[in-house]
Amino acid sequence: MKKYFVLLIMFLFPIMFVDAKTTTTEVTSTKARDVVTLENCSDISQIWFNKNGKVIRVGLLAYDPGDTSLNNEIQNTICNKLKEAKTIELEKDSNNTKKDKYNRDLMWIYIDGSLLQKELIAEGLGMVNYVEENYSNIDYLCVLEANAIKDKKGIWTNGAEEKYCDSGIILEKQEKEKNNSNDKKKLNITSIIIICVVIVSIMILGLLFILGVIHEKK
Numbered sequence: 001m002k003k004y005f006v007l008l009i010m011f012l013f014p015i016m017f018v019d020a021k022t023t024t025t026e027v028t029s030t031k032a033r034d035v036v037t038l039e040n041c042s043d044i045s046q047i048w049f050n051k052n053g054k055v056i057r058v059g060l061l062a063y064d065p066g067d068t069s070l071n072n073e074i075q076n077t078i079c080n081k082l083k084e085a086k087t088i089e090l091e092k093d094s095n096n097t098k099k100d101k102y103n104r105d106l107m108w109i110y111i112d113g114s115l116l117q118k119e120l121i122a123e124g125l126g127m128v129n130y131v132e133e134n135y136s137n138i139d140y141l142c143v144l145e146a147n148a149i150k151d152k153k154g155i156w157t158n159g160a161e162e163k164y165c166d167s168g169i170i171l172e173k174q175e176k177e178k179n180n181s182n183d184k185k186k187l188n189i190t191s192i193i194i195i196c197v198v199i200v201s202i203m204i205l206g207l208l209f210i211l212g213v214i215h216e217k218k
Helices: 002-016 071-084 116-122 138-150 172-217
Strands: 034-041 047-051 054-060 088-091 105-111
Touching: 034 071, 047 071, 047 088, 054 116, 071 105, 071 116, 105 116, 116 138
Parallel strands: 054 105
Antiparallel strands: 034 047, 034 088, 047 054, 088 105
16 A cells, blocks of 8 residues: 555646646736826827826836837827726736836726736737846737737738737748748859859850860971
8 A cells, every 4th residue: 555655746746836837827916006096198108197196197107109110109109098998907016026117007998897018919019029037918918919910910911020029920021031031042153153154154165265276286
């Protein structure tokens, strides 16, 4: 009996310490959120909330709108979502204790109970970026980003390139650049071959000419 018990422990021990799989679902936070009201939103860098009578400037944690032709549209979408929201809640990630270089508090922003960063990234209206610590939701947001790339949504058809996440999906622009690069390489190789053939042909003709001259002198 003791022998079988030891074998059972040996079998279960590795299972107990298997690394957790990548989180592909939204992390449900048990941390209390602060209910705020919108003071002003002109663009993503100028979002101001009123929190218990104090006006604070807030940025979207782990979010980047990307540098594409859709930038203005994304900025307007964010502000409109905030202006139309019935309730706005802010949540500070437990692993984020700093303000950014613009002195903004970087937060998870919830609109009517839904995470704003999630909505934007899922629709291809931005990407995960500026991840300096082990923030919650990042793995889940990267999955949403990969899906948006696969479905060619928003910025992913406007020249955007992933910065933090690594989905492994080759974007259309990158595919074209890769094909163009390969075409240039093939063209260069073909050109080199042609040049070599021409040079060798000239050398052969020159040699034949010299041999012909020598033969005539004889």
